[in-house]
Amino acid sequence: MTSQWRSWFHKLIAVAIFLSPLLLINPKTYITITISGLAMGMLLFLVSSGFSLIFGFLSVLNLAHGALFAWGAYIGFSSFNLINQWTGWGGSNSLLLNFIIFFLALILAGLLVALLGIITERLVIRPVYGSHLFQIFITVGAMIVLEELIRIIWGPNDEVMPVPINFMGSWDLFDVVISKYPLMAIVIGFILYLVIFTILRKTKIGTIVRAGVENPEMVQVMGHNIYRYFTGVFAAGSALAAIGGGMWATFVKSIHPAMGGEIIVFALIVAIIGGLGSMTGSVVGALMVGLSYNYVAYLVPKASLGITMLLLVIILSIRPTGLFPEGT
Amino acid sequence: MEANPVSEPLLKVDEIHTFIGKHHILQGVSFEVHPGKVTVLLGRNGAGKSTTLRTIIGLLSPSRGRILLKNRPIHHLKPYEISRLGIGFVPEDRGIFNFLTVEENFRVASFQENGKTRELMETVFDIFPDLKKFWKAKAGNLSGGQKQMLAIARPLVNRNELLLIDEPSKGLAPIVIDHLIDAMKKLKEFTVIILVEQNFYMASSLGNDFYLFDDGKTVHQGQMDELVQNEELKKKYLGISG
Numbered sequence: 001m002t003s004q005w006r007s008w009f010h011k012l013i014a015v016a017i018f019l020s021p022l023l024l025i026n027p028k029t030y031i032t033i034t035i036s037g038l039a040m041g042m043l044l045f046l047v048s049s050g051f052s053l054i055f056g057f058l059s060v061l062n063l064a065h066g067a068l069f070a071w072g073a074y075i076g077f078s079s080f081n082l083i084n085q086w087t088g089w090g091g092s093n094s095l096l097l098n099f100i101i102f103f104l105a106l107i108l109a110g111l112l113v114a115l116l117g118i119i120t121e122r123l124v125i126r127p128v129y130g131s132h133l134f135q136i137f138i139t140v141g142a143m144i145v146l147e148e149l150i151r152i153i154w155g156p157n158d159e160v161m162p163v164p165i166n167f168m169g170s171w172d173l174f175d176v177v178i179s180k181y182p183l184m185a186i187v188i189g190f191i192l193y194l195v196i197f198t199i200l201r202k203t204k205i206g207t208i209v210r211a212g213v214e215n216p217e218m219v220q221v222m223g224h225n226i227y228r229y230f231t232g233v234f235a236a237g238s239a240l241a242a243i244g245g246g247m248w249a250t251f252v253k254s255i256h257p258a259m260g261g262e263i264i265v266f267a268l269i270v271a272i273i274g275g276l277g278s279m280t281g282s283v284v285g286a287l288m289v290g291l292s293y294n295y296v297a298y299l300v301p302k303a304s305l306g307i308t309m310l311l312l313v314i315i316l317s318i319r320p321t322g323l324f325p326e327g328t
Numbered sequence: 329m330e331a332n333p334v335s336e337p338l339l340k341v342d343e344i345h346t347f348i349g350k351h352h353i354l355q356g357v358s359f360e361v362h363p364g365k366v367t368v369l370l371g372r373n374g375a376g377k378s379t380t381l382r383t384i385i386g387l388l389s390p391s392r393g394r395i396l397l398k399n400r401p402i403h404h405l406k407p408y409e410i411s412r413l414g415i416g417f418v419p420e421d422r423g424i425f426n427f428l429t430v431e432e433n434f435r436v437a438s439f440q441e442n443g444k445t446r447e448l449m450e451t452v453f454d455i456f457p458d459l460k461k462f463w464k465a466k467a468g469n470l471s472g473g474q475k476q477m478l479a480i481a482r483p484l485v486n487r488n489e490l491l492l493i494d495e496p497s498k499g500l501a502p503i504v505i506d507h508l509i510d511a512m513k514k515l516k517e518f519t520v521i522i523l524v525e526q527n528f529y530m531a532s533s534l535g536n537d538f539y540l541f542d543d544g545k546t547v548h549q550g551q552m553d554e555l556v557q558n559e560e561l562k563k564k565y566l567g568i569s570g
Contacts, residue, residue: 204435211425211436218423221385223411223439223486 009318017288017311021295028176033294039182041290042189042283043251046244047263048270049196049282050237056213056277057233060125061132063139065241065267066260067146071116072109072242073161073249073259074154080105080162090164098164102250109246110239116146117238121231129230143260150257158256161249185247192243193283200279209233213277269312275322284323336399338363338490338520339384344393344403346376346383353379354390355544361490361537366521368531368552370566371541377524378420380541381492384522385417386410397490412439416483416519420494424475426468430459433467437482445485452481455514473504477511490520497527509533528568532556540565 022030051065080101084090089101124142128134163181170179200206212219212229220226248263249255270289274281289308297304315323337360346354354376361367369377382388384395386407395403402410411417425433434452438445453460456477462470467478476496483491496512497505505527512534515521525531531538531552538555540548542565555561562568 207428207432207435211428211432214425214427215423217387217407218419218425219436220407221387221411221417221419221423222437222482223408224436225406225408 009323013311013315014284014288017292017295021299024299025295029298032177032179033298034291035178035182035186037291037294038287039185039189039251039290040294041287042186042193043244043248044263044266044270044290045189045193045283045286046240046247048267048274048286049193049279050240050244051264051267052271052274052276052278052282053209053240054234054237055271057209057216058125058129058230059132059216060129060135060234061139062125062234062237063136063264064120064124064142064146065237066262066264067143067150068113068117068120068238068241068260069245069248069263069267070150070255070257070260071146072113072245073255074150074245075112075242076105076109076246076249077159077161077255078154079108084162090162093165095166098166102164102167106243106246109242113242113245114235114239117235118231120238121234125234126227126230143264147257147260154257156257158254161253161255163250163253167250181250185251188247192240193279196240196279205229205232266308269308273312273315273322275324278322278324281322281324335362335364337361337396338398339522340394340396340399341380341384342394342396344380344383344390344395346379346388346390348379348388353544354383356393357541357544357546358393359539359546359549361520361522363520365536366516366523366534367537367539368535369522369524369539369541370528370531370555372565372567373526375541376544377541378494379544381417381494381522381524382419384410384492385415411486414486414489416486416488416491418479418483418491418493418496420498420524422475422479424467424470424479426466428467429464430467430470430478431463433478433482434485438485440486444487448485448487451518452484455484455511456481473500473507476500476504476508480508480512480515484515484518488519490522491515492522492524494524495526496523497525497530505530528562528566 025033047065047069051062054060054062054065080090083101083104087101089097092098120142124138125135128138167181167184170177200210208219208224209229212226216226219229266289270282270285273288274285288311292307292311293304296307319325339361341357341359344354344357345352357376357380359367369380371377379388383390386405386409390403393403394401397413397415402413425436428436434449458474459478459481462474467475470478480493480496496508500508509530512521516534523531523534532555535552538550538552539546540561548561548565559569
C-alpha cells in the first residue's frame, strides 16, 4: 500500500461509516441516530483517551480503567443526589442551575477518582512498571477490588441515574427528533477534547508528556521527574474515565457495579483503532465506533457489537499500529 | 580555552562497578575530567564506555565506587537530579523526540527558562545554524547529521557545565562528520565534554585527554597528542595501525 493511500485510508473509512447508512435509513431517522452515535462516540472518547494516554506514557495496560469509570458514575450519582437534596437544582426549570449541578457532580467525580487513581498508581502500578504480564494480573485484581468496593458502598443493585430536568426529552426540528442530552454530550465531549488537545500541544507540561510517550528515559535525563509525570498522567486519565462515567450514566440513565467491565472492551477497541497514546486517534476511533454501533444497532441489533470488532479487524489488517500511530 | 592540568577536577569517577542484570560490566573505572578540556573515552566495543556515561547520568546505579561533581557525590542521585546539577547527556541513539518539532525538543530540554535562555539559544544557533532553519520542522524529518546536531544542541539551553556525548559520528557520512567536528570545536568554548567515540579521527581532532577502556576497566590514560604518536597502544586497544 502506498503512503498516499495510507494517509487517505482513515478518511475513506470515516466517510464510508458516516454516509453509507443513508442508503438504508430514511434521512430523518438517520440524523437522530447520527446524533446518538456521535454522543456515544464522544463519551467513549473520554474513557478511551485516558486509557490510551496511560498506555502511551506509562506503557501500562490499565485494565482497572473500567472500574475507575464505574467509580466516576457512582460518585457522580451520589454527588448529584446530595447536592440536589440541598438545593433542588436538578429539578429546577433553570437550565443554568441544571448545568451547575451536573458539572459540580462531574467535577467531584473527576477529583475523587483522580485521587483514587493516584493511590492505585502508587500502591498497585508502580511496583510493576516495565512488566506487562504482571500489569495485566495486578490491574485485573485492582478492577475486581474496586468493583467489589462499589458493591459494599452502594449495594449490588442497579440504580437509576438522576438527570437534570432540562436535559430530558427532545426537540422536534422539521420532524427530526433531536434528543437534548446526546447533543449536549457531543458539545461537552468536543470542548473537553479541545481542552486536552490544547494542553498537550500548547503547554510545556503537555509537550513533556508527548515527549515521554516517545522516550521517557530521555525526559528523565533532561531534568524532569518522570515519576511525578507518571502520577499526574495516571490521575488525569482516571479523572477522564470518571467524567466519562458520570456522563455515560446520564446518557443510559442507569448505573451498576459491573458497568466498567463492559466499557473497557470499547475503550480498548477505540484505543487500538486510534493508535495507543494518540488523543486525535482516540477521538476519531471513538466516533467511528459510536456511529457504526448505532447505525448497525438500528438495522441489525444483534450485530451491533460485532460491527465494532469487524471495524477493528479491518483497520488493524491495513494499519497494524492504528490510525494515528505517531503519538498524542 | 587554556587548559589547566593541575586544576580541581570538575568530575571525578572513582573505582565504579556497575552491573547490567547479572553482568558485571564496569569493574573499576576511574578517571578525572578537568575544566576546559575534552576527555575522550576510547576502547573496543563492549569495553564499558557507554555504560560509564549511563552510570554518570544516573540511568544505571553503580554497586561500588563514587562519582563526584565538584567534590559532591552524585552517584546516589536520580537522573533528573543529576541533570539539574548541570550535566547534559547525548545518548548513542541520539534520543531525539521524532514526533515533536525542533522547537518542542528544545522546550522539553529546557528546565530553567529565564532571561538567559534567549541568549543561550543565540549561541546554539551560532554553532548549529541549520537548527534555526528547521525550527518548526518535525525532528523525525531531519537528516542524520541534523538530528545529531539537535541531540548535541538540546542540553546547551540549560548552560550545562558538562556534556556527555556518546558516539556522535555513528552512522554519519565523512563530510557530515567534518561539519560536526567544526561545530564541536566551537562547543568546547562553552562546556566541558566527555566524548565516547569509535572514530579515531574525530576523537583525536577534539580530545585533550584520553582514557583507554578494556574489559570494564580504565587501563591507560594520557594526553591525546601522546596517543596519536603511540602506535603500540592504538594497535593493542583500538585495533588501529598506521
